Structures are given as C-alpha cells and as structure tokens.
Amino acid sequence: MNSFASRIVVPFAVIFAGSLMAAYLIGSRPEARPSPPSEKVRPVRVIPARFESIRPDLLVYGEIVSGREAEIRAMVAGRLIYLDPGYRTGAYVEEGRRLATVDPFEYEIAVRQQLADLNEARAKLQELHGELGAERQLLMLYGEQIKLRQRDVDRIMNLLKKSQMSEKAYDDAKLALNLASQQRLQGKQTIEALVARIDQQRAVVERRQAELDRAEHDLADTNIAAPFGGFLQDIVVATGKRVAVGEGIGRLIDADGLEVRFELPNADYSRLVGTTAGSLDSMISRPLAETEIRISWRLGATAYTYVGLIERVGAEIDSTTGGVILYARITAGPIGILRPGAFVEVLVPDAIYENVIVLPAKAVSDDGIIYVVEDTRLVARKIEIVRKFGDKIYVRADVPALTAIVAEQFSAIGPGIRVTPM
Numbered sequence: 001m002n003s004f005a006s007r008i009v010v011p012f013a014v015i016f017a018g019s020l021m022a023a024y025l026i027g028s029r030p031e032a033r034p035s036p037p038s039e040k041v042r043p044v045r046v047i048p049a050r051f052e053s054i055r056p057d058l059l060v061y062g063e064i065v066s067g068r069e070a071e072i073r074a075m076v077a078g079r080l081i082y083l084d085p086g087y088r089t090g091a092y093v094e095e096g097r098r099l100a101t102v103d104p105f106e107y108e109i110a111v112r113q114q115l116a117d118l119n120e121a122r123a124k125l126q127e128l129h130g131e132l133g134a135e136r137q138l139l140m141l142y143g144e145q146i147k148l149r150q151r152d153v154d155r156i157m158n159l160l161k162k163s164q165m166s167e168k169a170y171d172d173a174k175l176a177l178n179l180a181s182q183q184r185l186q187g188k189q190t191i192e193a194l195v196a197r198i199d200q201q202r203a204v205v206e207r208r209q210a211e212l213d214r215a216e217h218d219l220a221d222t223n224i225a226a227p228f229g230g231f232l233q234d235i236v237v238a239t240g241k242r243v244a245v246g247e248g249i250g251r252l253i254d255a256d257g258l259e260v261r262f263e264l265p266n267a268d269y270s271r272l273v274g275t276t277a278g279s280l281d282s283m284i285s286r287p288l289a290e291t292e293i294r295i296s297w298r299l300g301a302t303a304y305t306y307v308g309l310i311e312r313v314g315a316e317i318d319s320t321t322g323g324v325i326l327y328a329r330i331t332a333g334p335i336g337i338l339r340p341g342a343f344v345e346v347l348v349p350d351a352i353y354e355n356v357i358v359l360p361a362k363a364v365s366d367d368g369i370i371y372v373v374e375d376t377r378l379v380a381r382k383i384e385i386v387r388k389f390g391d392k393i394y395v396r397a398d399v400p401a402l403t404a405i406v407a408e409q410f411s412a413i414g415p416g417i418r419v420t421p422m
Contacts, residue, residue, distance in 0.1 A: 039418055046373055046404040046421045047363075049397065053354045056389050057294070057347040062262025064297075064342040067329065068228070068254040074243040075221035078102035082239065089235045092255060092336075093226045100224040100237070100249065107219040114215045118208035125201040132194040135187055142184035149177035230255045231339070258330050258338055260295055260308055262346045263323035271351055293328050294347040297338065306333030308346075356386050356394040362408040364393055371413060373404040378417045 082101035086093065093099065153173045159165035233251040243249065264272070295306040307330070314325030328346075330338070364370055368385055371378045383397040399405075404421055406413070 041418045044419045045407045047407045049357050049403040055352045056350045058350050060262050060346050062260045062346045064340050065261045066253045066340045067257035067259040070252045072250040074247050076218050077245050079242050091232045095229045097226045102222040104222040110215040114212040118212050121205045121208045128198045135191045139187040145180040149180045260328050269324040296345040306330050353394050361391050361393050371406040380415045
C-alpha cells in the first residue's frame, strides 16, 4: 500500500515542484523594452558652388585636305627630254622649279618662221608707207601745177579778148588744166588705195605678231614648272615618253595651303552662330583669338599639335546628319610631315557661358533639382540648366557662393535628410 502511494505521490510532487520553478523563472525574467528609433545620418560628397565664366572646347573629328592643288599637264605635244631628278611622288618642290621639258625643236622652228613672216609683213608695211609719202608729195605738185595752169588759162583768155592770142592757144591751155586736174584726182585715188592697203597690212602685221606670240608661248610651254611650292603626287611619266596636249603627268598639292575639314553638329553650329551676327559667315568675322582651333594628329605613339584658323563655311548642309562643314587653314605646327587625308581631332572653342556653376551630371536630377547642405540637412533648389557637356553640366542657381552642393544624388534623396559632408 505504501509502495503504491509512493508511486503515485512522487511523480505529482515532482510535477508540482517543476511548475513552481517554472512560474518563478517566468516571473523573475528581465523585461525587454524596445529602444527609441535613432535618426540615420548619410555621408555625402559635396562640392562648393563656384560661379565662373567658362568657354569649353567642342571635340570633333576632321580630315586634312588640300586647300589648293594643281594638275600638272603638258600644254604642248611632244617627247619628254627632261625630268627633274626629284620629280617623284611625295617629293617637295619649290615654286617656279622646272619639273619637265618637252622637246622644243619644232617649237623653236615655228618661232623663227613666224618671226620671219612678221618681219616680212613689217617691211611691206614700211614700203606702203613710203609709197604713200611719195604720192602725197606728188599730189602737192599736182596742186601747184593746177594753179599754174589756171593762171595760164586766165592770161590767155585776157589776150584772146584783146585779139592778141588765138583760140587754139586758149584750148591748149584749158586742156593742160584739165589734164593736171585729172592727175590730181588720180593721185587722191592712189593715196586712198594706199591708205586702205596700209590698214590691211597693219592687220597682217598684227596677225603675224599674234602667231609669233602663240609660237613663243608654245615654246615657253615646253618647260613645265611648279606654279607653287608643294608635294608631288600621281607621277606617271618617264623621260622619252610622248605626251599629248593637256595630258596629265602628275599633281601638285600646296604645302602652305593645307586645311582641316570638319563637321559641327547643327545644334553646336547654331549656338556658335547665335553668339555673333547670326549670318552664315559670322564665325569668320570673329576676332582672331575666337576663331583659332587646336588640331591634334596622332602618328603612332606621337601626337602632333597644330593651330588653325576658321576661314569659311561649306556651301551646303549635310541633309543626312544635319551638320555644317567648316574649313580651317593650318597656321602653325610641323606642317612638313602633314599630308592630306590624315584623320585629326579638332578642338573648337564653344560659346562663352557667363556666371555658371560647373557640376557633375549626377548632381542634377532629371527635373532640374539640386540638393544643398544647410545645417547638416538637405534642401532642394531648382536650377536652370544652361548646357550639358559630356559628364559635366553648366547650371545657374540662386545660391550663395561656396554653398555645399551634393555631387551625386542617391535613390532615397530628399529634402530634410541629415547628412555628413565629405
């Protein structure tokens, strides 16, 4: 009986004691109370607001072209008997240098023939002038004879009235007067004919002179000279070759007339034109310092720098790109190694932006908002976007100078956020 009670009582006692212990532990456990929330402080990178006037450079790409080039052609036909030793593609020649010579034999003969014909025509003209002078003297003598004959007729008539001279004598005197008048008339006709022949002969002389000039010009054209200093290109002849009139024997590229041809986007060109008079050539009328451009040509690992001056605008606007072609003359740099066709970088001065703040593009939101730090908190400011330039943006803002502006906006940015400037 006792063992049965012990088997029942002991487990209940253990359970009861355990319940008491559990209740004690639960009642005496420490109470967890939530701590009040703390404000989060974000570190931000800031830049000071600095107002400045800035003129950036537009980076475009262009090509070196020849501002002037000449086709070297044979102006007379014949066999080439001389070529300059330096007449090779790529060689530099000075202005006036003799490059080639066509055999001048036939042209020298033509000059001598035309000179002989001219001298013959001049001699004939001189002969006609002599005849004209003689005829004019004869005409003067005919005039004196007529006066004498007229006096003789008058004298015989007076004697005839006094019956002191026969009528036959009077008729003979009248006949002599008529003959002298006829001779004078023939003399005038001869003079007029000589004057006409002299005019004709003068025309012959002028024609002979023109033919001589042409022959001398052809003779001079047997020597082919460089019209200006430059580089030779496309040389296709050799000594002994026969050339026809107008046949090309090479090209000459002006060494001092190299230009860079580049294209400005329509927006950039319109902005630059808008800063001046607004005409198509207004960029050219700018002061020199405002039209200078910088050109960079990379040849392997070496970069050569040049200075150019914008001189003219293309006659047409590219309908596909909307760009405007400009030409700038190269004024400084190692021109001796530069050649047409080189691909270059061009830095063109943009318009001047007054009183702007230069910020990173990430500092401005899509709706034109920046955030400034005032008393460790962010304040939104509306700004005017003046120009986006690569990863930079030019703005105008109504903020004090050196105001701390958040350089890069983050996703949860907003007014009132507490920040720590970095």
